[in-house]
Amino acid sequence: MSGLTIGNVAKRAGVGVETIRFYERQGLIEQPQKPGVGFRHYPADVVLRVRFIRHAKELGFSLREIGELLDLSLEPEQNCGEVRMRAEAKIADIDCRIESLEKMKGALSRLVVACGTQNQAQSCPIIESIVEESSSAD
Amino acid sequence: MSGLTIGNVAKRAGVGVETIRFYERQGLIEQPQKPGVGFRHYPADVVLRVRFIRHAKELGFSLREIGELLDLSLEPEQNCGEVRMRAEAKIADIDCRIESLEKMKGALSRLVVACGTQNQAQSCPIIESIVEESSSAD
DNA sequence: ATTGACTCCGTACATAAGTACGGAAGCTAT
DNA sequence: ATAGCTTCCGTACTTATGTACGGAGTCAAT
Structure with missing residues (x-):
């Protein structure tokens, strides 16, 4: 119960799994530690983070700029x-x-x-x- | 004197010549008739048109959307x-x-x-x- | 234990929006 | 009329932002 799978994050954020993984590679969201066995678990707030990224993108911010905005807030x-x-x-x-x-x-x-x-x-x-x-x- | 060369349009609009040609291919600006001899001449207002395209792009509109905006006004x-x-x-x-x-x-x-x-x-x-x-x- | 769905990972492909290249032709100043 | 720009055109390359694929591992239900 402690965390979502990547598929659940994607569904809740309204994007595809591949997009989540792409944002991880870009450093926009943090990839959770992989447990010794099983799948990764994501905290619920990454859903908000992904939604923010999509919002900001629609407003014309590049992923680099969005990263800066997110870094600011953290x-x-x-x-x-x-x-x-x-x-x-x-x-x-x-x-x-x-x-x-x-x-x-x-x-x-x-x-x-x-x-x-x-x-x-x-x-x-x-x-x-x-x-x-x-x-x-x- | 009746019109600018593509290079002058580009300079005044603050973009490269290739960008003008790209926008022509995308149907965002009209390519002037080529005179029997010599280079094409562009009316002065294409400079405004190109600047508008750049502005709108910075605001997050895609070239397709920008084309729709321009079609509206014309x-x-x-x-x-x-x-x-x-x-x-x-x-x-x-x-x-x-x-x-x-x-x-x-x-x-x-x-x-x-x-x-x-x-x-x-x-x-x-x-x-x-x-x-x-x-x-x- | 097997089936079906999902994850993991690397890699490849796709689309939008340019940007660069190369050779032929035209233009301008000397 | 020659040198040094610019135009013209097609084609190829680049960057940003994803999307898709394939095979192996994992999980959950039967």
Whole structure:
């Protein structure tokens, strides 16, 4: 009863067994010690960990970045200054993403409105609104 | 003077020439007609289009999804109901992403606060806060 | 003890998204 | 008209992220 088999972890997290093993190889989750006899047993919280990985992936974080996020959350008692700085950098990154998504949403909303009012003229609102960097020389 | 060469487009968009050609093959940008003699000329707005693609990729959209976003913005005059529905679906998707990012940000902020106050006890705030789905049976 | 499902492990295959290469052709400045 | 870029095109290679396969071991139920 102390722990789940890899198949149970996979089922509960909504991924395949092979994905669990792949994440182990990538160092994103820890492979439990193999008992002298029998199968490995996983603590229940790896299910949460795997779900977090999937979530973060859908949000556009790479596995490397996700590893950094997970490392942050696991070493909170020492090196506080360091952890704090990295956490704040991640927060700034997330703020940028949210801002870009808000812009994209705004452009799409304007598109929907234009659709309703037959008010043409804007050629490509999405593209127009999402880009803000200045161009470089030619 | 009427248009940029592929190299200029690439430079202005901040990508390599090969990336432009790849996006052409994927149908994300249109390859201009090749003139009888000489090189192709690209209208200036493909630069914006490429920048949009890069932006959207950083936000976690796949090239297929990005193609759908771009198609939305380019056919705004006919099939309004259809376009409108797809746009609203994209908006809902974006709302979900923003919500998840807000949750992740909240977890990171709590981590930063915990770092400052030596108030340990939460084992893994990031994971705890980002996961909300219910688990399945075993 | 046997059957059927599952684990374990290494390796191979798959897909998305580029990135690099090589040779022929075109363009530009000297 | 020649040198040194760039374009053009097909093809091959790379990286990230999984997925699938095959054979041997293990477990649980009959």
